[in-house]
Each structure stands twice: as structure tokens, then as C-alpha cells.
Amino acid sequence: MSPVMSLLGPDSPDAGLYTEITGLARNSPDILDDMVAVYSAVGLALFAVAMAAAWWLARRADCGTMARALAAPLVVVAAYGVNTMVKGLVHETRPCRAIPGSFALENCPPASDWSFPSNHAVIAFAAATALWAVNRWLGAAGMAAAVVMAASRVWVGVHYPHDVAAGAVVGLVLAAPLTAAAARTSPLVERARAGRLRSLLSARPATG
Secondary structure, three states: OOOHHHHHHHOOOOOOHHHHHHHHHHHHOOHHHHHHHHHHOOOOHHHHHHHHHHHHHOOOHHHHHHHHHHHHHHHHHHHHHHHHHHHHHHHHOOHHHHHOOOOOOOOOOOOOOOOOOHHHHEEEEEHHHHHOOHHHHHHHHHHHHHHHHHHHHHEEEEEHHHHHHHHHHHHHHHHHHHHHHHHHHHHHHHHHHHOOHHHHHHHOOOOO
């Protein structure tokens, strides 16, 4: 086994932590587990709502900010695409399949649905990074929501801690430069604001 692969799967240093966390989930009140499970399953929709809010707020901001707001969904899709390729190369089996007797609040994903890195964590942290570049308040809320999302994936039993930690790093590392690069398209936004798309891209009154 390669040194990298020895850090993954049921022999990884944090496999015991996974078991401890899912043990807590097993013994926690049903209402808490239900709340975590619901957020884990559908919480990514909140990031879509936040990106829509970022676009709305950017209508009163400069063209660079609007460019970053418009690029946010594309940044998330790009990060997800790269992460999917990484998952396909690594082929780490989900802990709920690899660890005998493991507890999971969700149905364990199919054997072909690999574990490392966590797509949910990548999407959440990429979205939060993109939001931060548009609006600091949305970005801060997004980062908090991303941390909770990552933790929830371990709590429900479908990821090791290292899966979500790696997903957070991938999301941040990919989204930061992509979001910065998006600002370079501000001249296109400026021209679009002067045309038919003005009402979608600007809340400021026309001048001249």
C-alpha cells in the first residue's frame, strides 16, 4: 500500500474519530439526528439561495463585484468537476461500507460512489469562498454553513473526517483563484450594464 493510500480508508489515523463521532450520533436524541440529517441532505440548497442573494446585492456594487457574483455558480461547478475526477482516481470506499458495524443516519451510498474528497464539502466551501469575494457578511455566513455541512457528513456516517477536510481544502484552493480571475471580466459586465441586461445587472440609475 502506498503512503498516501495508507492515510485513507479504515486504516487511516482518523478512522477511530469517525467511529467516535458516529457513536455520538447513535446515542443522540432523534430530533438532533433528524436536524443534522436534513441539513446534510438538502443544506446545499442554501448556498444556491445565498448566491442568488449575492447577485441581487451586487446590482448596487461595481462591475468587478457583479462579475464575481455571476461567476460564483460556475466556480462551484468547476470545483465539483475537479473533485469528481479526484474521487474517481482515489477510489476510497465509504466508511459505512468499509468499517464493520458502522452506524449511519443515511443509506450508505453505492459502492461506486467514492468517499474522498467529500463533494458536499467541496461545493460548500467553494460557494462560501465565492460569496466572500462578493459580500463579507454572506461569505462569513457561508463559511459557517460550510463547516456545519462538512461536520454533518461525518455525523451521518457517510464520510471520514479526512474526506471533508480534504474537500474543504479543494473547495477553497480552487475557488479563490477562479473567483479572482472572474473579476477580470468586469469590462464585459460594464458593457452589459449599458444594454438590455441593465435591469439584471444594476440597480443604479442610468447616467448621461
